[in-house]
Amino acid sequence: MMKTTGIKQFTLSFILAGQGCDPLWDADRPLKGGDDAAGIAAIRAAGGDVVASFGGWDGAKLGEQCQTASELAAAYQSVVDAYDLKAVDFDIESTELSTPAVRQRVVEALKILRQGNPGLLIYVTIPADPGGPIADGVDLVRKAAAAGTVVDGWTVMPFDFDSHSGTMVDASKEAVTGLQKVIADAYGWDADKAWRHSGISSMNGHTDQAGETVSVADFLALRDFATTRHLARFTFWAVNRDRSCPPGQAANESCSGVAQDDLAYTAVAAGYHAGDAAPATPSPDAEATDEPGPTESPSPTTPSVSATAAAAPASPTSTRRSGSPRPASARPTARSADQEGSSLASTGGGDETPVLVAAAGGLLMVGGAVGLASRRRPR
Numbered sequence: 257m258m259k260t261t262g263i264k265q266f267t268l269s270f271i272l273a274g275q276g277c278d279p280l281w282d283a284d285r286p287l288k289g290g291d292d293a294a295g296i297a298a299i300r301a302a303g304g305d306v307v308a309s310f311g312g313w314d315g316a317k318l319g320e321q322c323q324t325a326s327e328l329a330a331a332y333q334s335v336v337d338a339y340d341l342k343a344v345d346f347d348i349e350s351t352e353l354s355t356p357a358v359r360q361r362v363v364e365a366l367k368i369l370r371q372g373n374p375g376l377l378i379y380v381t382i383p384a385d386p387g388g389p390i391a392d393g394v395d396l397v398r399k400a401a402a403a404g405t406v407v408d409g410w411t412v413m414p415f416d417f418d419s420h421s422g423t424m425v426d427a428s429k430e431a432v433t434g435l436q437k438v439i440a441d442a443y444g445w446d447a448d449k450a451w452r453h454s455g456i457s458s459m460n461g462h463t464d465q466a467g468e469t470v471s472v473a474d475f476l477a478l479r480d481f482a483t484t485r486h487l488a489r490f491t492f493w494a495v496n497r498d499r500s501c502p503p504g505q506a507a508n509e510s511c512s513g514v515a516q517d518d519l520a521y522t523a524v525a526a527g528y529h530a531g532d533a534a535p536a537t538p539s540p541d542a543e544a545t546d547e548p549g550p551t552e553s554p555s556p557t558t559p560s561v562s563a564t565a566a567a568a569p570a571s572p573t574s575t576r577r578s579g580s581p582r583p584a585s586a587r588p589t590a591r592s593a594d595q596e597g598s599s600l601a602s603t604g605g606g607d608e609t610p611v612l613v614a615a616a617g618g619l620l621m622v623g624g625a626v627g628l629a630s631r632r633r634p635r
Contacts, residue, residue: 388434
């Protein structure tokens, strides 16, 4: 896959809470010494890298189980340290998003994480309606801005809509445009800067919503839109499903439900180049040198893979970024989220600004690790 598509980075989902505030893959697999760690090592040996995704739709979330922002930040930090991560994704959904006190705890923990890791790329993925982030997601952005928490990319998952008018391309554009306006208003940024901190995490093929489909042509159109806006992240859920289904089989966690070439969506994501994106504005007490990028999420059993692309800082640094896609179903020995999977990323060549691209979806085998993660469910 890495050779055929150019994908280099994987977002693995999900990191959940084991006993209390203890971070584990899918709440039951250790950070060290298991298949997840072996899979990460194999990806890196092949010239790629990984983004760890926290949260997702199901399971016990660290944001709820850790009782203080400092305790939560320490849990996040332990995962960063375990793998020497350059980028992380936080898929904030379900009860972790719907509880005001937990939202506040998460943004305060992210601020601490940023202050301790100025070169770390931090992405946050949230559910969306056609008009933009859902209400609790809007509040999360506002709480982050009020707390002085600046992340490299806010990403919406524009699918599993209860209803929408027009095409999925139109609805997805409206959703990320709504996100951009929320970011601009919350942080007091101009439109261009807000776009450069926005992202899309779509879902390939048939989504969890009856009658809702994102075709390869749709995803390509969204990539063109993302390119003109210099989005921080462009991804999908998930690589594990990036193939047609066998005859008579409906879309599921291992196939898209549409006629397509294998890894067609991943190839589209790998071609994303956001251009000369500017680095994120640092928070008052820390310097941030990253711009949003792609990520994916893992599944409970093994790392899940998804596709995402993100713009890197105008002046390349040693940091990498990636973004995460929206729900599919998988758990990691690697990644998790609403729409889960690992994300792959590639950097632009030549004079282009480095861009990370990730792919999310179905059963993807990398270095012996296979994983599906479960992402967002219809609201």
